[in-house]
Amino acid sequence: MNVLLVYAHPEPRSLNGALKDFAAARLEASGHAVQVSDLYAMNWKASLDASDSVVPPIGKRFDPSLDSKHAFENGLQSEDIAREQQKLLWADAVILQFPLWWFSMPAILKGWVERVYAYGFAYGVGEHSDARWGDRYGEGTLAGKRAMLIVTTGGWESHYGPRGINGPIDDILFPIHHGILYYPGFxxxxxxxxxxxxxxxxxxxxxxxxxxxxxxxxxWTVPPIPFHPQNGGAYEIPALTLRDDIAPGKAGFAAHLG
Structure with a gap:
């Protein structure tokens, strides 16, 4: 299998650096092909802006979505974005590895997502109608691939427990799990x-x-988090709210688990 490891830590001699090297070696020893996108080593540009296309904005002003769409559809994306998209298409599994900084991923990794997840590649795909609301949340370009986070944090496990002061770790990671990964199909x-x-x-x-x-x-064998697929019947379309008989009495992140 092909594995893409997207890694975000500025110090190669850190715990994260050692774990990244261990993970890549373990996967390769098991016979998998591994590519590592070491974002700091690559000097990855984190900010999404007009320079992400090799041509000027198509309108009177830069529109992040529409200019992203135009660049993707016409082969006008900057080379670094296109290269990372090809890695995602090549991969059977993607691992995002990062330290938990201020309750989320480092800015450089968020910038990787914002720039690589172009309109037409990771979002804005599929039919929008009374029966479907695009290919997303369980469907999409990256459907059929697996994804996992490797996360380090300085806090105690109890700090991230159900009644911990930092909030449950599953809630903190929900926007990444459900939004960044499940949204395009992982x-x-x-x-x-x-x-x-x-x-x-x-x-x-x-x-x-x-x-x-x-x-x-x-x-390749551990069961994935059982999110409800958007177009599988659990959600009313176009409101995109759960049916009353799905997870009755629940609200928030937990309601979206099957």
Whole structure:
């Protein structure tokens, strides 16, 4: 299988750097082909702007969506964007690895998403009608591929528990899992989260690698997070709200789990 590892940490000698190297080596040892997009090493441009197309804006002003669509459809995207899109199409599985900074991914990784997920590539695809609202949330360009997060955080696991002060980790990661990954079609796997990274000694690092290795070995067999597909009948279209008989009494992120 083909695996794309998109990695976002500025220090190669960090815990994240070591885990990235371990993950790539483990996957390759298992016979998989691996590509790594090391965003800091690539000096990835994080900001989406008019320079993402090789031609000027098509209108009187830059329109992020419409200019993205025009560039994608006409082969006018900047080379770095097109290259990352080809990696996504090549991959059978994608791993996003990053430290949890201010309750989300680092800005450079968010910028990778904003620029690579062009209109017509990751969104704005499919039929919009009374029966469907585009190919998204379980369908789309990246359907049939798997995705997983490897996340490190300095907080304790209890800080991210159901009553923890930081909020449940599943809620914090929901916008990434459901929005960034499930939206364009990925089957989203449960995340691999490493807590208390400041307390990582050699024994704990060895145990962490062993557990991570086991997760990587099951990348194609572990059941994905059971989100409701948008066009599978659970949502009223065009309101895109869950039917009353789906997850009755529930609201918020948890209601969208099957």
């Amino acid at each position: 089957d989203v796997l449960p995340p691999f989260v490493i807590y208390q990274t400041g307390k990582m000694d050699q024994a704990r690092y060895t145990a962490t690698c062993e557990t991570l290795g086991q997760r990587l070995d099951t990348l």
